[in-house]
Amino acid sequence: MSRGDALVLLLGLAACQQKMRDQQRLDPLEPAMFFADDMEAQTLPAGVVPRGQARLDRHLWEGRTADGLLVATYPFTITRADLARGEQRYAIHCTPCHGRLGDGDGIAVLRGYPAPLPFTTPRLRDAPPGHLFDVVTHGRATMPDYDHLDVHDRWRIVAWVQVLQLSQHAPAAVLSADDRMHLVEARR
Template identity: 45%
Template structure:
């Protein structure tokens, strides 16, 4: 008596299923294994790995005797008070003035750096409504808050340097002179949003009157 054809096919398919799964798993493994291996085994020395390149057999090089790293002096402006430039402090407290004169070029630089690093959270106007905040991130304070309007310029330098609250440090991303430029631009933002028309120079008052006509 012949076995049922449909039953035989089902049995054969069931018997082959583990083999097919194993083959598919092996193919997937072979597809990704070379990439993972190449990424992991890169031409580099692991910490404390031995090498024959140096006479002491160590791959890590020691610093020159007496070396004490303090700061990266490359690109820093020449100023009288380097401590103020690098810390934002004057006589141990947040400084009221920057370590160099603020002119239009400094404000333009501050505006450009602010646009790159600060606007995502603080917004173009410093109102704390940047694009990240609009998507649910913790809103920062407005620069027009009285405590920030009264804050010394060194306060903003230190916040950029050290971070504060949900904001992380930008010291590794923004050079000290650019932190001061950003701080100066923040002050300009504060002044612009609280300025009175009567306080403007006569020529600017004229331009303003022409613009509102």
């Protein structure tokens, strides 16, 4: 680079400024004379729904019917991919307390955190998906809420919990004839 090129480059760099940093702007809760109430922070007009807040599908967002009852179905079809995602999210968020199989023997419990109910207790086995979703979303007893998780991921976790429950307490009627025969032989 020649001396002349370097001088042009230095002059060009000296001319650059961070005008966005220094521009006029309103800070939160600062007076703003061009609004009727002289405040920068304006309330939304009546009837306006804040972005991302139109949660009209109660089945999806609350696990409840229009009447407020807990739902017994999922708001979308659960696929193998959903179960894989549910298993992954369960491993991240739930195993520290609930353990890998939902027995309530996670590492946090081994270190003194109160043990949650095993998923195989009759009360939880018989609970509809809406109840499990409600617990995941809002927490219960010592369990924190997980409403910060994506709503679909919460439903996927519920589906994985039900897989864990079924894997440990599948009714014999859903087993193949060979599997039922194996159970009969194992009991002898």
